[in-house]
Amino acid sequence: MEQSVCAPENGVRPKIKKPDWLRVKLPIGESYKHVRNLVDTHKLHTICESGNCPNMGECWGAGTATFMILGNICTRSCGFCAVATGRPEPVDWEEPQRVAEAICLMKVKHAVITSVDRDELRDGGSVIWQNTIKAIKALNPETTLETLIPDFKGDQENIQRIIEAAPEVVSHNIETVERLTRQVRIQAKYRRSMEVLRILKEGGMRTKTGIMLGLGESKEEVIETMNDLAAVNVDVLTLGQYLQPTSKHLVVERFVHPDEFAEFREIGYSLGFDYVESGPLVRSSYHSEKHVFAGYGRQQWLAEKVN
Numbered sequence: 001m002e003q004s005v006c007a008p009e010n011g012v013r014p015k016i017k018k019p020d021w022l023r024v025k026l027p028i029g030e031s032y033k034h035v036r037n038l039v040d041t042h043k044l045h046t047i048c049e050s051g052n053c054p055n056m057g058e059c060w061g062a063g064t065a066t067f068m069i070l071g072n073i074c075t076r077s078c079g080f081c082a083v084a085t086g087r088p089e090p091v092d093w094e095e096p097q098r099v100a101e102a103i104c105l106m107k108v109k110h111a112v113i114t115s116v117d118r119d120e121l122r123d124g125g126s127v128i129w130q131n132t133i134k135a136i137k138a139l140n141p142e143t144t145l146e147t148l149i150p151d152f153k154g155d156q157e158n159i160q161r162i163i164e165a166a167p168e169v170v171s172h173n174i175e176t177v178e179r180l181t182r183q184v185r186i187q188a189k190y191r192r193s194m195e196v197l198r199i200l201k202e203g204g205m206r207t208k209t210g211i212m213l214g215l216g217e218s219k220e221e222v223i224e225t226m227n228d229l230a231a232v233n234v235d236v237l238t239l240g241q242y243l244q245p246t247s248k249h250l251v252v253e254r255f256v257h258p259d260e261f262a263e264f265r266e267i268g269y270s271l272g273f274d275y276v277e278s279g280p281l282v283r284s285s286y287h288s289e290k291h292v293f294a295g296y297g298r299q300q301w302l303a304e305k306v307n
Helices: 030-041 056-061 095-106 126-139 156-165 178-184 190-202 219-231 258-270 296-306
Strands: 066-069 110-115 144-148 169-171 207-213 236-241 275-278
Touching (some): 066 126, 126 156, 156 190, 190 207, 219 258, 236 258, 258 275
Parallel strands (some): 144 169, 207 236
16 A cells, blocks of 8 residues: 555654744844843843743843743653753752842843742742742832742642732643643643642732643633633633744644634633733743733723724
8 A cells, every 4th residue: 555645754743834923033132132141140040041932032122031040950841841851959049139130130110930840849949939029029119020830739838928929920830731731741730730820819819821732632622721720710811832842842733823812812801811812922921011900901802892
């Protein structure tokens, strides 16, 4: 029998070609160079670099960056993530002040902080998290703050430290649908992440989460996940296209068309989310300065309906 032209050679599936709507601008400009110099001078880590974010040029060009605390080596090995996995360096107790000072020098009005997972630490890194939030607020009282936190293994004491520090937004990404969680997030648990989001919301936080599309999920599974998130009263939802960081990571099963992202945005608002950011190049911290304001996203959406 003659082999189909669509069959992969040697059992290796060819990579899907990126569509035109996923073109990314290269990082250039004086503002980008300024942020680059500050990051290097203060020995800071950014998820922009470690995560190979496609929006780094746009965000750094605007003078903003997402800082990654607790080092740049993660104790988990998620199948989608470009951050290195291994044995992290000891905790740097001076890091919170350095991050606060860098934010002051950058004169940003809104900052995003995230971290690697530090499962080897008894507190999961939550004390450094709390110290960092406090240091930023002390030195930058006018700066609003989003914190993109790990799950801390669901430990309520560690989560409570974040709540007590009171950032304007607390984000924890669900990343994918329940069926794919073990493959995509490996050491994480779908229901545990939902519980983290519930605890944060009940603690009075404005909560946020993100989903990657293109990993093999169905439309029905995405909507089911959105319903689960609505049930724990998540405020802000982001949906973006998964992009394979290296050949060692999970492959892209398909590129989701912008029209589908637009449809998910409509569904999200209909489910009651306060802000829905949905598009191929959307990442969890993209346009995050707008996610601070309650009602802003929904008002924009309703205004579109009128026009």
